[in-house]
Every structure is written in C-alpha cells, then in structure tokens.
Amino acid sequence: MAMLEIVDFGKRFTIHHLGKTMPAIQNINLSLEAGEFIGIVGKSGSGKSTILKSIYRTYLPDEGKIMYDSERFGEVDLAQISERQMLYLRKYEIGYVSQFLSVMPRTTCRQLVTNALLEMGESVAVARGEAEKALAHFELDPKLWDSYPNTFSGGEKLRLNIAMATVKKPRLLLLDEPTASLDQQSKIKVREIIEKLKKQGTTLVGIFHDIEFMDGLCDKVYDMQTRQLTITKEVVSHES
Numbered sequence: 001m002a003m004l005e006i007v008d009f010g011k012r013f014t015i016h017h018l019g020k021t022m023p024a025i026q027n028i029n030l031s032l033e034a035g036e037f038i039g040i041v042g043k044s045g046s047g048k049s050t051i052l053k054s055i056y057r058t059y060l061p062d063e064g065k066i067m068y069d070s071e072r073f074g075e076v077d078l079a080q081i082s083e084r085q086m087l088y089l090r091k092y093e094i095g096y097v098s099q100f101l102s103v104m105p106r107t108t109c110r111q112l113v114t115n116a117l118l119e120m121g122e123s124v125a126v127a128r129g130e131a132e133k134a135l136a137h138f139e140l141d142p143k144l145w146d147s148y149p150n151t152f153s154g155g156e157k158l159r160l161n162i163a164m165a166t167v168k169k170p171r172l173l174l175l176d177e178p179t180a181s182l183d184q185q186s187k188i189k190v191r192e193i194i195e196k197l198k199k200q201g202t203t204l205v206g207i208f209h210d211i212e213f214m215d216g217l218c219d220k221v222y223d224m225q226t227r228q229l230t231i232t233k234e235v236v237s238h239e240s
C-alpha cells in the first residue's frame, strides 16, 4: 500500500460563541508512496494546515480516512487508532514541524534536541553527539545551546523546531511552512536536511508559501483549489 493515503477527508469546526458548525475542508483525496515528498499549495485559509494537523491527529477528521502504513502497527487509520498508538507514532515514526515552537518550559535548547533522541531509546552519548550536530547544522549559535528558547528570535525558534523533528529521522515528516521566517541561508539548510532525509527514505508532506523553495524537491504537488494531484518529477530510487 501507499505510505499515506487520504480518502474523502473532511473537517468541520464548531464556533461555539456563534453556535455554528462550519466546514473547513471536504473531498480531499491524495496518496503518496514511501520516500515521496508532496507539497500542498493553495490560498490562505484553504485548509492546508488542517490536513497536516489531522494527519498528526491534533485535529480529528469528521469525514474520511487517513491511512498510514506504520512500521510498528501495519496499515492503520490515523483517524481511528487509539491515543496510545498515536503517542507511539509521534514518538517514533511521525514528525511535525510548525512555524511555532511549543516546548517544555525551562528546558535548554540542547536538552530539547537531546531528549528527542533519548525518548527514542538512543544512548546518552549518541543523543548528545547527534543533538550537537543538528544544532550546528542549523547554525544555532553555540552560545544559545544552554539557554531557554523562550527568548529566541522567530528564526532561531524555527531552526530549533526543525532540528528537534529531523534529528529523529522520522518515517513521515509533516512540514507546516518550516521556512516562513527564515533568511535565504537558513532556507538552504532546511532544503539540505530535507534532501538528506529523502535519500534516507523519509516520506514528507510540506506546505511552503515560497513555491521556488520546492522546485526540484517535491515529487507531487496537491492543489487545494483544483483538488488535483500533479506529479512533478520522476521518483528516484531511495537508499534503504
């Protein structure tokens, strides 16, 4: 089966103070194979983030299925699996990067990245080493490594967020505008890590306002307006 297959997906939101339920999106169908990168494009408010949040189960879908081929559980519907299974998948298989950093308070930047690896069962020595490599890759100033990220700039927070998610080398990585507040140099770093993860077989779903950034990187593009999935390039074979 596909690594991820979204079938007839729909989501409504209840606006309590208005006593109304409004459909956010309907009729979303898309699928991607292991190692593919799909970019979702569409105007603001068209429901791109809602799709990503529903894959990560921050939101529960109201219609349809989100089938995922899990290493641990086999084929599962992310809309239906237990909370416990979803927590396992978030820890070991599915990563999510948003524009916003939401982390444990009073935990240093270095600890946050190290903890991401420790909770996957890596040894302390490996976790520390890999964490430093990731922070260096994203050019976070070593002076910041032992600081709390609440005072970081927008771009620094974002780079830490990406480091935390990518250091785990997830099977499926969801990227919700991961380059939104980054300069060109940092965007290139994000692109490099995406290319590296793709080579290692990670499947990616990404939203980017900066279409040029996706050039030559995405295998498929899903357009929210037309509901069409377009294949942008031949999928190359991936290392196992």
Ligand SMILES: Nc1ncnc2c1ncn2[C@@H]1O[C@H](COP(=O)(O)OP(=O)(O)OP(=O)(O)O)[C@@H](O)[C@H]1O
Residues within 6 Å of the ligand: 013, 014, 024, 042, 043, 044, 045, 046, 047, 048, 049, 050, 051
């Ligand atoms: N938690 C929520 N409660 C109520 N409405 C919501 C909620 N989350 C999203 N929406 C609504 O659902 C619609 C889709 O929002 P979504 O954030 O998915 O759009 P988007 O395409 O990602 O937009 P942008 O490009 O501006 O980030 C919008 O009309 C938004 O107001």
